[in-house]
Amino acid sequence: MKASILAVGTEITTGQIINQNASWISQKLIPLGLKIPFHLTVPDDRTLILKALDFLAKDSEWLFVTGGLGPTSDDFTRDLISQWSGQDLKFHEPSWEYVQRRLSSRGYPVRESQKQQCFFPEGSLVLENANGTANGFYLKVETPTNSLHVFVLPGPPKEIEGLWNDRLLEIISPLAENLIKTITKSWDTLGVGESEVAHIVEGFAQKFPHKDKLEIGYRVHLPYVEVKISYTANNGLLVNPLVQDIDRALAHITVAKDFVDLAQITSQLLKDIDFTFYDYITGGLLHRRLQPFLKNHSRWSWKQSPDAPFADLFEGEENFMALLPHDDGRKMLFIYDYLGTRKQFLVDSAYTSPQMQDRNKYYFTEMALVHFNQT
Structure with a gap:
């Protein structure tokens, strides 16, 4: 239909x-x-x-x-x-x-x-x-x-x-009651280019005996490469082995599956508390990612600057996340406190080429959300 x-x-x-x-x-x-x-x-x-x-x-x-x-x-x-x-x-x-x-x-x-x-x-x-x-x-x-x-x-x-x-x-x-439903599985991968992701997926897909029963698609939405497999519900048992193979093969670069949005989950975690964001590395990308979901929440504040403070500035602060440049911007120091749980991570850049520095900002933005959602 x-x-x-x-x-x-x-x-x-x-x-x-x-x-x-x-x-x-x-x-x-x-x-x-x-x-x-x-x-x-x-x-x-x-x-x-x-x-x-x-x-x-x-x-x-x-x-x-x-x-x-x-x-x-x-x-x-x-x-x-x-x-x-x-x-x-x-x-x-x-x-x-x-x-x-x-x-x-x-x-x-x-x-x-x-x-x-x-x-x-x-x-x-x-x-x-x-x-x-x-x-x-x-x-x-x-x-x-x-x-x-x-x-x-x-x-x-x-x-x-x-x-x-x-x-x-x-x-x-x-x-629509009697229509055969469509199922779509998705993987948002991070840190690897589209051609490399496709190489991994197609290695399994080309050998799969029932590839005529599914559709595979790719979409780049910085910094992610999204993989999608769609199939009708009546072919679920046939397609499931391929889904499991791809799930395992992409596990090391997958940060979200089945259209989960880390920014939306983050905003849900913060909706009932006072929370402050400190962004000294992404140039506003973190705000852009979160704003559509935080716009209905009133208990948050934002501080953004290209001039980063020392990390010890945040020693006594509660309920915040801070994104700080480290090693001349080649790494990100990510610190957060959420309801008494305090952690920090040193995140390596995914891109070493000077021409890819803007893409690093996208990468650091998403890695901050990844680490925060592992709370």
Whole structure:
């Protein structure tokens, strides 16, 4: 079963914003057993949107359309879905009551133009949006080539996430109940280049008698090289010997498995305590890694400088981590105290070439998280 994702918005095609929704929706659909053949983005152009719908319908059974449900003149996704599906738009009074109630309660004027958010193709199921004024909708569409489940959603990522939790999952789960689920195993390796990691993995994969039952992929996201093996659940017993072989072969360079994020785990450990970060070596990379997860925590502070103090400065401090250069920056001295447990490590550089010094900063950032999470 294939599901494609169509994003509508000139702000995406011009590069003003990034299409986060396609990534997020895909990550939710794949574990349910759906394949994702296409992510497609089009501007606010009626002709191109209709062409995109026709193109995606030829090779999809499910279609997710995001954006273009607002109250302005460039929001006409619902009109085009109506035209494309052959279902006339009908006014939905409960949606209009909700729009008025939401705007009035927040002190915003209610404009007549906002009524356009309350029209939906006949036969569609309205999806109430608790995080905005634009309700989504779901309908089945019959085309000359296919029968599709079509989900039309507002553009803001927070609203899509809310709709998924409040309405979409309860609709989608029964539809996907009999699909064969996809399993993906992953290894985040550190300190070794992509070609070397691939050499290790392919040494096992090429000899594996059932390699047609799986997909192997690699992704570099500094400083990691990620290895992924995907297979359907019904092939689990066949593929498991290869998974175990690769797990053992990569053990000496693996720091996280199955999409675990060390920055997220670190933030969870720190959410209920006062904690201070001292970064004198990564140039802000540690902050960049942790900030998306720490932004909802208020009990932490940050100190960053290219001028490192002596390590004994931290002798009396509690609940902190300090990243200090050592041996002219060729090594990192990592010190931390967490709830009375205090440790320090001297971390060697993974890269000796002067051209790789920036990559060392990424490496030291992740090694600090690795050692801290071994608490």
